[in-house]
Amino acid sequence: MTAGLNNYLVLSAVLFSIGLYGALSRKNAVVVLMCVEIMLNAANLSLVAFSRFVTPVALSGQTVAIFSITAAAAEVAVGLAVVIALYRQRGTVDVNDINLLKW
Amino acid sequence: MGINIAFWVLAVLAATGALAVVSARSLFRTALGLVLCFLSIAGLFFTLSADFLGIVQVLIYVGAIAVLLIMAIMLTRDVEKGNLPSTLKIPALVSGLAFAGLSVWVMLNTSWQVSSEAPTTPTASTLGNLLFDQGGLVLGVEIAAMLLLAALIGAISAAREK
Amino acid sequence: MSTAFLLPATIAPDWPGNFWWHLLIMTVLLIAVLMISVIMFIWLERRVIARFQARVGPNRAGPFGLLQSFADVIKILTKEDIIPALADKPLFWIAPAMAFVPVLMILAVIPLSDGLQLADINVGVVYISAVSAITAIGIFMSGMSSNNKYSLIGAMREIAQLISFEIPMLLALAGLVMASSSMSISGVIGAQTIPFALTQPLAFVVFVIALLAEINRTPFDLVEADSELTAGFNTEYSGMKFAVLYLTEYSEAVVGSILISTFFLGGWRGPFLPGIIWLVIKMLASFFVILWIRSTIPRFRIDQSMKLAWKTLLPLAMFNLFIMAVKTVFAPGLTNWVAVPVYLAITAVIIIYWARFMRPGRQSVGI
Numbered sequence: 254m255t256a257g258l259n260n261y262l263v264l265s266a267v268l269f270s271i272g273l274y275g276a277l278s279r280k281n282a283v284v285v286l287m288c289v290e291i292m293l294n295a296a297n298l299s300l301v302a303f304s305r306f307v308t309p310v311a312l313s314g315q316t317v318a319i320f321s322i323t324a325a326a327a328e329v330a331v332g333l334a335v336v337i338a339l340y341r342q343r344g345t346v347d348v349n350d351i352n353l354l355k356w
Numbered sequence: 357m358g359i360n361i362a363f364w365v366l367a368v369l370a371a372t373g374a375l376a377v378v379s380a381r382s383l384f385r386t387a388l389g390l391v392l393c394f395l396s397i398a399g400l401f402f403t404l405s406a407d408f409l410g411i412v413q414v415l416i417y418v419g420a421i422a423v424l425l426i427m428a429i430m431l432t433r434d435v436e437k438g439n440l441p442s443t444l445k446i447p448a449l450v451s452g453l454a455f456a457g458l459s460v461w462v463m464l465n466t467s468w469q470v471s472s473e474a475p476t477t478p479t480a481s482t483l484g485n486l487l488f489d490q491g492g493l494v495l496g497v498e499i500a501a502m503l504l505l506a507a508l509i510g511a512i513s514a515a516r517e518k
Numbered sequence: 519m520s521t522a523f524l525l526p527a528t529i530a531p532d533w534p535g536n537f538w539w540h541l542l543i544m545t546v547l548l549i550a551v552l553m554i555s556v557i558m559f560i561w562l563e564r565r566v567i568a569r570f571q572a573r574v575g576p577n578r579a580g581p582f583g584l585l586q587s588f589a590d591v592i593k594i595l596t597k598e599d600i601i602p603a604l605a606d607k608p609l610f611w612i613a614p615a616m617a618f619v620p621v622l623m624i625l626a627v628i629p630l631s632d633g634l635q636l637a638d639i640n641v642g643v644v645y646i647s648a649v650s651a652i653t654a655i656g657i658f659m660s661g662m663s664s665n666n667k668y669s670l671i672g673a674m675r676e677i678a679q680l681i682s683f684e685i686p687m688l689l690a691l692a693g694l695v696m697a698s699s700s701m702s703i704s705g706v707i708g709a710q711t712i713p714f715a716l717t718q719p720l721a722f723v724v725f726v727i728a729l730l731a732e733i734n735r736t737p738f739d740l741v742e743a744d745s746e747l748t749a750g751f752n753t754e755y756s757g758m759k760f761a762v763l764y765l766t767e768y769s770e771a772v773v774g775s776i777l778i779s780t781f782f783l784g785g786w787r788g789p790f791l792p793g794i795i796w797l798v799i800k801m802l803a804s805f806f807v808i809l810w811i812r813s814t815i816p817r818f819r820i821d822q823s824m825k826l827a828w829k830t831l832l833p834l835a836m837f838n839l840f841i842m843a844v845k846t847v848f849a850p851g852l853t854n855w856v857a858v859p860v861y862l863a864i865t866a867v868i869i870i871y872w873a874r875f876m877r878p879g880r881q882s883v884g885i
Contacts, residue, residue: 256363270455273452275377278378290417316493330508385609415651478640
C-alpha cells in the first residue's frame, strides 16, 4: 500500500489522540507535559505532510513547522520551570493535588 | 517501495513510543518511549523529504526537550510512585477516541489538492530564503526570538530558589 | 527519491551498481578506521599518561606494548556477563548499542580525504550536533537501567552536562557556519584556507572545552568519577556489554579529535602530504592536547562544571558569534593572515577579562 497524504494524516490523528488521552489522564505533571509534546509533534507531522503533498516546491508547511518547534521549546522550558517551582513549594507534581491557583 | 516500508515501520514505532508514554509504569520508560516517538517522527520527516526538519527534530526534541524532561523527572523525585492514571481515565479515553474518530473522518472525507510535483531537496537553502529573505518571514523569526528570550527569563525566574 | 539528499553529487554516479557500492565500501572503511584508531588511542593514552607521570606504561605485550589492547579485549570478553537482578533488563541490553551507534553515525559525514566521505549531507554541522545528543541518551539509559545509586548519579550528571555544554558548542559552530557560509562539512573545510583555529580562536577554545565535557574526558569526567562514583554509569556492566561501553568512550575520543581537526584545524587540508595523513597528524595532535589537559587539570565538581558552561563558555560563544556577525557585515573579505593577530588579541583580552568572573571554589550548588 502506497503511503500517501491520508496515511500520514491518520497517523498524526492517532498520535494526537494518544497524546490527548495521556494529557487528560496522567497524574504526573511531567508526563502531562510529555503528552503535550506528543500532540505538538503530531501537529508538526501533519504540517510537514501537507508541505510534501500539497505544496512540495514552496515548502510553506515546513516553515510553519519550524515556528511550531520554536514554540514547543519555549513551552517546555517554562512548563518545566513551573513544575519544578511547584515541586519546591508543595513537594509533589501530582496534578490532582495542584488544584488551587494560589500558594 | 522502500519509502512505504519505512513509513509503516516508523508509524508503528511512533505509535508504540506514544503508547509507552501513556501506559508505561516506570517514569524512565515513559521518557524513553518519548525519545522513541520523537526519533520515529524524525524518520517520518525524512520519508517526507524534509531533511532539514528531520535533523532539527532530532536536535531539538531528542537533544533538548526529551533531555530536559528526563532532568525534570529526576529533579522532582516522584519516580517511585510511577506513572499513575488519575480519576479521569475513562472520560479521557472517551474524548481521545472521539477526537481520533472525528479527525480521521474529516481527513478522509476532504478532497485534498494533492500536487504531483517532485518535492524540493535539499530543503535547507529554500527554508532559509523563505525565513530570512526580503518578503520572507523575518518578522516571525524576530518574534520567535523574543518568545525564546522571554521563555528563558521566565523559566529562570520561575525555577530560581528564593 | 528520498535518499537523494544523502548522495555526494560528485562521487555517486561513476561507481558501478549506482551508489550502493559507495555506501558499502565507505561503511566498512569507516568502521575499520574507527576500530584501529580506538585500539591505537587506548595504547597511546596509557603510554602518554605514563610518560606524564614519569612511569613506563604497558610495555610487555608485543613491541612497545602495542598488543596490550588486544590482551585487554580478550580479558574483558572472557569475564562473566552479569546482569543485576533488579535491573531493567531490556534497557540494560540496548543501552550500550544506543550509546555506540551515534558515534559511528557522526563519522559518516566526515571527509577522511578530499571527497573520501560516506555522505556529504548539506546540513552536516547540525547533523553532528543532533546525533551526538543520542549518545548521552544511551549513557543515561545504561546508568538508569542498572538500578544502582552510583550509576543513577552518573547518568544524571551526564544529562546535566549534556544540556549545559551542548549550547556553547552549537553557538561556537554557528560562528563557523557564518564564516564558511555553508553547513556541510566539506564546505566548512573548503572555507579554511586559514584554519578556523586562527581566525576564530574564541570559538576554538569554547569548542574544545565543550567537547571535552561532551565526551567526558578528564576535567569533566564526573559521569564516571572513580573516586566518588566507583565507575559511574558503567558500574554494573561486565563482559561484552562493558566492552561496548568502553569502546564508545574511546570512539568518542577518536571522533572528538577528528571533529577538532575537521572544524578548526583544516581537516584533510595541508601541503605536500596526502589528505588522510594530514588528518591523522591533526587527530594525534588534538588527542595529545586532550591527554595533556587530562594529566594537568584535576576534575571539576559538578557545580563548577555547570558554572563554567553557563557563566563562562556561553557568553564567550556569544562574543564569538557577535564578532563574526560584525565581521561578516562590515568586512566580509577580512580573512587574510594580517587579521589573525587581531583575532588572537581580541580573544586574549576577552578571555582574560572574563576569567575574573570564573573563580572556582567560592560557593557550591548541589546536584
